[in-house]
Amino acid sequence: xxxxxxxxxxxxxxxxxxxxxxxxxxxxxxxxxxxxxxxxxxxxxxxxxxxxxxxxxxxxxxxxxxxxxxxxxxxxxxxxxxxxxxxxxxxxxxxxxxxxxxxxxxxxxxxxxxxxxxxxxxxxxxxxxxxxxxxxxxxxxxxxxxxxxxxxxxxxxxxxxxxxxxxxxxxxxxxxxxxxxxxxxxxxxxxxxxxxxxxxxxxxxxxxxxxxxxxxxxxxxxxxxxxxxxxxxxxxxxxxxxxxxxxxxxxxxxxxxxxxxxxxxxxxxxxxxxxxxxxxxxxxxxxxxxxxxxxxxxxxxxxxxxxxxxxxxxxxxxxxxxxxxxxxxxxxxxxxxxxxxxxxxxxxxxxxxxxxxxxxxxxxxxxxxxxxxxxxxxxxxxxxxxxxxxxxxxxxxxxxxxxxxxxxxxxxxxxxxxxxxxxxxxxxxxxxxxxxxxxxxxxxxxxxxxxxxxxxxxxxxxxxxxxxxxxxxxxxxxxxxxxxxxxxxxxxxxxxxxxxxxxxxxxxxxxxxxxxxxxxxxxxxxxxxxxxxxxxxxxxx
Amino acid sequence: xxxxxxxxxxxxxxxxxxxxxxxxxxxxxxxxxxxxxxxxxxxxxxxxxxxxxxxxxxxxxxxxxxxxxxxxxxxxxxxxxxxxxxxxxxxxxxxxxxxxxxxxxxxxxxxxxxxxxxxxxxxxxxxxxxxxxxxxxxxxxxxxxxxxxxxxxxxxxxxxxxxxxxxxx
Numbered sequence: 001x002x003x004x005x006x007x008x009x010x011x012x013x014x015x016x017x018x019x020x021x022x023x024x025x026x027x028x029x030x031x032x033x034x035x036x037x038x039x040x041x042x043x044x045x046x047x048x049x050x051x052x053x054x055x056x057x058x059x060x061x062x063x064x065x066x067x068x069x070x071x072x073x074x075x076x077x078x079x080x081x082x083x084x085x086x087x088x089x090x091x092x093x094x095x096x097x098x099x100x101x102x103x104x105x106x107x108x109x110x111x112x113x114x115x116x117x118x119x120x121x122x123x124x125x126x127x128x129x130x131x132x133x134x135x136x137x138x139x140x141x142x143x144x145x146x147x148x149x150x151x152x153x154x155x156x157x158x159x160x161x162x163x164x165x166x167x168x169x170x171x172x173x174x175x176x177x178x179x180x181x182x183x184x185x186x187x188x189x190x191x192x193x194x195x196x197x198x199x200x201x202x203x204x205x206x207x208x209x210x211x212x213x214x215x216x217x218x219x220x221x222x223x224x225x226x227x228x229x230x231x232x233x234x235x236x237x238x239x240x241x242x243x244x245x246x247x248x249x250x251x252x253x254x255x256x257x258x259x260x261x262x263x264x265x266x267x268x269x270x271x272x273x274x275x276x277x278x279x280x281x282x283x284x285x286x287x288x289x290x291x292x293x294x295x296x297x298x299x300x301x302x303x304x305x306x307x308x309x310x311x312x313x314x315x316x317x318x319x320x321x322x323x324x325x326x327x328x329x330x331x332x333x334x335x336x337x338x339x340x341x342x343x344x345x346x347x348x349x350x351x352x353x354x355x356x357x358x359x360x361x362x363x364x365x366x367x368x369x370x371x372x373x374x375x376x377x378x379x380x381x382x383x384x385x386x387x388x389x390x391x392x393x394x395x396x397x398x399x400x401x402x403x404x405x406x407x408x409x410x411x412x413x414x415x416x417x418x419x420x421x422x423x424x425x426x427x428x429x430x431x432x433x434x435x436x437x438x439x440x441x442x443x444x445x446x447x448x449x450x451x452x453x454x455x456x457x458x459x460x461x462x463x464x465x466x467x468x469x470x471x472x473x474x475x476x477x478x479x480x481x482x483x484x485x486x487x488x489x490x491x492x493x494x495x496x497x498x499x500x501x502x503x504x505x506x507x508x509x510x511x512x513x514x515x516x517x518x519x520x521x522x523x524x525x526x527x528x529x530x531x532x533x534x535x536x537x538x539x540x541x
Numbered sequence: 542x543x544x545x546x547x548x549x550x551x552x553x554x555x556x557x558x559x560x561x562x563x564x565x566x567x568x569x570x571x572x573x574x575x576x577x578x579x580x581x582x583x584x585x586x587x588x589x590x591x592x593x594x595x596x597x598x599x600x601x602x603x604x605x606x607x608x609x610x611x612x613x614x615x616x617x618x619x620x621x622x623x624x625x626x627x628x629x630x631x632x633x634x635x636x637x638x639x640x641x642x643x644x645x646x647x648x649x650x651x652x653x654x655x656x657x658x659x660x661x662x663x664x665x666x667x668x669x670x671x672x673x674x675x676x677x678x679x680x681x682x683x684x685x686x687x688x689x690x691x692x693x694x695x696x697x698x699x700x701x702x703x704x705x706x707x708x709x710x
Binding site: 012027030 | 554567579647669
């Protein structure tokens with residue numbers, strides 16, 4: 001279903017491109033009105049729609065006795081027809097906006113817990129209320145946990161279908177006639193923060209647990225949580241759910257506001273792996289939130305560098321237990337579905353998943369594509385396409401068709417196409433080479449553009465990259481930024497290696513070089529030997 | 542509008558027919574029935590003896606009638622409306638129309654379309670100006686259907702962002 005913004009754009013595009021002249025109906029309408037015609041809505045319908053005064057039972061500009069009776073006869077005939085249709089089709093669906101009489105209210109919610117439910121963000125709290133068809137009730141985010149052990153009673157005054165949906169599959173679907181009380185199981189608290197109770201129609205009620213639905217450990221100390229994880233079946237999933245709901249955050253030190261960041265992933269890895277990793281994860285939390293709850297994870301916290309660092313730490317942990325790639329994928333997708341996936345963290349993590357050596361990691365990236373394609377940048381799309389994933393190749397094809405000749409965003413696609421022998425991007429590649437902006441240079445695309453052009457037959461392309469790289473190296477040395485200088489050298493070395501042995505997918509590593517931590521493996525090459533020598537000198541080697 | 546002369550009715554319709562027509566199109570009303578519904582909306586409005594409470598209230602009442610008539614037409618045909626919550630749609634429409642009958646949005650769209658080139662623009666033109674469906678459109682451009690769909694989605698995403706920036710600026 002399209003969003004209202006999409007529909008507006010569709011409408012506006014239709015209007016913009018439409019060649020059809022608009023017919024002026026004013027004369028025709030005035031004429032029909034003058035001849036005594038009225039619209040097809042009945043007076044009571046018009047009044048129900050908000051006519052401030054009593055609508056004219058007799059329609060038309062010139063009233064006649066005939067017009068008067070004709071109107072009533074038509075109205076009576078319509079009513080008879082409607083009645084007959086209703087009798088013949090008792091189950092015909094009614095439109096929500098049909099201005100018919102109000103439907104009986106079939107649902108009664110009785111809250112036996114002192115928790116506030118709202119009809120809408122600005123309405124008053126309900127403690128016991130009758131629910132209209134189509135109503136959705138909200139629980140305030142600040143509400144305490146609703147313990148279903150204490151009970152939430154839903155009463156139906158007629159046969160209906162009651163369903164509970166939870167994050168991971170249906171929990172319960174039961175026919176309901178009469179009263180149903182949701183009750184927790186002994187020893188388990190049910191976290192329902194952020195829940196939306198949705199009453200869709202008289203014949204169907206669904207309770208959607210939007211955020212979380214998880215058993216929780218009784219002991220919130222780290223050792224208690226760990227014991228719980230070791231004992232519980234599907235402990236990793238339970239932990240994920242707890243983290244998603246913020247319970248674990250509260251349990252380990254009032255850090256509920258960690259929701260929406262990437263720490264939970266680190267915690268998941270830490271939890272299931274070892275106490276050592278768990279301690280590291282705790283350290284991370286203390287690092288972020290040294291003084292208790294509050295606005296602890298500001299947007300600025302997730303700088304690109306910090307996101308890389310965090311995702312790298314996570315990758316190191318998960319490398320010890322590759323089976324957790326699946327847990328990571330589930331967590332990423334879950335957060336993406338909820339719209340709380342931090343884009344910087346996601347981008348950094350995707351770099352690791354895609355540019356690394358682990359095929360299972362790439363599979364997780366691929367599965368995220370189905371949920372949240374917006375999380376991917378062009379380089380990641382290109383890299384995934386180069387690994388042969390058809391959906392990314394399709395996306396690449398579409399994006400490449402969209403890219404303009406001077407469109408920097410299209411550069412990765414032009415590189416890919418150029419290396420595949422497609423010369424359509426030649427102009428863009430040439431443009432990139434002759435405009436070595438800092439961004440392009442650092443991203444690895446600059447050098448790759450040279451290689452792509454060279455593979456298209458531009459023999460002098462490689463020479464064009466020498467000076468900008470040299471200049472960037474000098475500038476980094478002068479500024480004392482040795483890491484940046486090292487990155488330049490590594491780029492040149494990697495590019496030179498790729499130039500010696502073209503083909504394959506090794507060039508994806510150039511992107512990795514530009515986005516991830518510096519690799520320990522170095523590419524020795526004569527063309528960068530002098531840079532390497534000077535770098536070693538600068539590093540004191 | 543009480544005791545309207547033919548001239549007054551004509552002027553009133555001239556003033557509001559664009560908005561009513563647009564709103565019905567936006568709701569999903571096809572061209573085949575659009576003119577009939579627009580006429581019905583105005584005739585119903587005139588019959589309602591609506592007390593003039595200003596432009597805003599008049600437009601809102603016209604929209605209510607239009608929405609109701611459109612939904613009734615669908616109901617007669619036993620068709621489910623393919624629409625979001627009608628209230629949400631209407632509020633999106635009101636925001637679009639703003640005080641300038643949507644001209645601000647359309648102007649921004651025109652500028653943003655000016656930034657498009659090549660295949661993206663061609664796909665949009667064929668889809669919206671010539672109303673070509675995806676499969677024949679893909680065949681015409683030598684692309685796959687999913688390729689065309691991707692182009693449309695991405696282009697419209699870019700346009701939406703561009704228009705939002707311009708309208709919000």
